[in-house]
Amino acid sequence: MDRQQEHVLRVVEERGIRFLRLWFTDVQGSLKSVGVAPAELENAFTEGIGFDGSAIEGFARVVEADTLAMPDASTFQVLPWPNGAEAGIARMFCDITLPDGTPSSADPRQVLRRALAATEDEGYTLYTHPEIEFFLFEPQLDEWGRPVPIDDAGYFDHLAHGDGHDFRRAAIDMLETMGIAVEFSHHEGAPGQNEIDLRYADALTTADNIMTFRTVVKEVALSQGCFASFMPKPMQEHAGSGMHTHFSLFDGDHNAFHEPGAEYQLSITGRRFVAGVLRHAREISAVTNQWVNSYKRLWGGGEAPAHVCWGHNNRSAMVRIPMYKPTKGQSSRIExxxxxxxxxxxxxxxxxxxAGMRGITEEYELPPEAEDDVWALTDRERRILGIEPLPSSLTEALHVMEESELVAETLGEHVFDQLLRNKREEWRAYRGQVTQYELQNYLRRL
Structure with missing residues (x-):
């Protein structure tokens, strides 16, 4: 047993922790949880907690159902939401393994671990910084079945004692109690829409923090009499919610994306990384934008990126190079x-x-910068500039992903096949729906 595990056992005893929740995700990113009593924790660290993997979306076939959840002691936190600390409830993220200790090919956390290990073999560490948008709605839908935002505010609006303002303060207090640092928060452009930005961290920690973040936000919303949604495009007339994410590679203490004197201070390594992300953008869309509703956000305007291009101060671009701070070379990054x-x-x-590492290792050439508002260009103008569209629907994204060697190699055969199967079923179910649009436009006319 290592020192972190011994520390967790000591804290559990000293703080009177009575319930331990072990967290992991299925292939779609839905949070799963299994409870363990403190008396069983030492055994969980050494032998894991067994569960039926065939019951989890995309985890295992019935014939290979035995699966173990191995708690990661470095992720231990007492849960601070209502009655959590008082009731003695804590959580840890888990790595999923087979009974012989082999990492499960179906575990999304292991997929990221493999990608990070391959990057470390090239001498780099990945850091990420997400800007997470979401909506807060009233508990009840309106008479037409549509969600009702908790306010009518807009971008950066400050409402004295407003619901969104109070909510963000409570959510941030809870996140920081759990050791998740927050950099900014504000009201976003649509009614009821908010954004909270997490501070830079290594990619695995950030991914764990995002899963915790979504749980915290939903818990705080329930405690304040509303509900939170991370649905990409819940309202037709307003912009959707994205998660603009900043990426940077470090070689030890050196930011590999920074080069003094280069255009936008972006190094050749950074330029090749961007070129890789752009070249493979269509292939990875079915994962970065995995829901039917995702493509209504991408193609619904509101500064959402729908085309494969990059720019410096261009918020219609898919990849943006943020403003460089002359005194902070370490802050060079891509968004x-x-x-x-x-x-x-x-x-x-x-x-x-x-995708970015493929651009570095194969020395992809960065295409010309998109200086215009890409949305304002005609299709012909975009074609002349060599600007491709992102997939316009989930089914199109799946067709592109299916042919991608990079996606199959990165996800592994099991996750790759399960995602394709799951998302094709989602598309088939969606395609059979009769929408309100069809009823309004065709029912009486045809």
Missing amino acids: VRTLDSACNPYLAFALVLA
């Missing part, structure tokens, strides 16, 4: 704007990283 806040962060980060 990928496609990701949904409802994506599986383990798989999404693994694929963005794999």
Whole structure:
């Protein structure tokens, strides 16, 4: 037993922890939890907690159902939401293994671990910084079955004692109590829409933090009489919610994306990373934007990126190079704007990283910068500039992903096949729906 595990056992005893929740995700990024009594924790560290993997979406076939959840002691935290600390409830993330100790090929956390290990073999460490958007709605839908935002505020609006303001303060207090540092928070552009930005951390820690973040936000919302949604596009007339994520590679203490005197201070390594993300953008869309509803966000305007291009101060671009701070060379980074806040962060980060690293190792050439508002260009103008569209639907994204060697290699055969199967079923179910649009436009006319 290592020192971190011994420390957790000591804290559990000293703080009177009575319930331990072991967390992990399925291939879609849904949070799963199994409870363990403190008396069983030492055994859980050494032997894991067994469960039926065939009951978890995409984990295992019935004939190979035995699976173990191995707690990661470095992720131990007491849960602070209502009555959590008082009731003595804590959580840890788990790595999923087979009974012989082999990492499970179906575990999204292991997928990211593999991608990070391959990157470390090249001498780099990946750091990420997500800007997470979400909506707060009233508990009840309106008479037409539509969600009702808790306020009518807009971008950066400050409402004295407003619901969103109070909510963000409570959510941030809870996150920071759990050791998750927050950098910024504000009201976003749509009614009821908020954004909370997490501070830079290594990619695996960030992915764990995002899963915790989504749980915290939903818990705080329930405690305040509303509900939170990370649905990419819940309201037709307003912009959707994304998770613009900043990426940077470090070689030891050196930011590999920084080069003084280069254009935008972006190094050749950074330029090749961006080129890789762009070249493989269509292939990874079914993971970074995995829901039917995701493509209504991407193609619904509101500064959402729908085309494969990059820019410096261009918020219509898929990849943006943020403003460089002359006194902070370590802050050089790229911002990928496609990701949904409802994506599986383990798989999404693994694929963005794999695409960027492919650009570095194969020395991809960065295409010309998109200087215009890409949305304002005609299709012909975009074609002349060599700007491709992202997939416009989940089914199109799946067709592209199916042919991708990079995605199959990064996710592994099991996760790759399970995602394709699961998402094709989602598309078939969606395709059979009769929508309100069809009823309004065709029912009486035809």
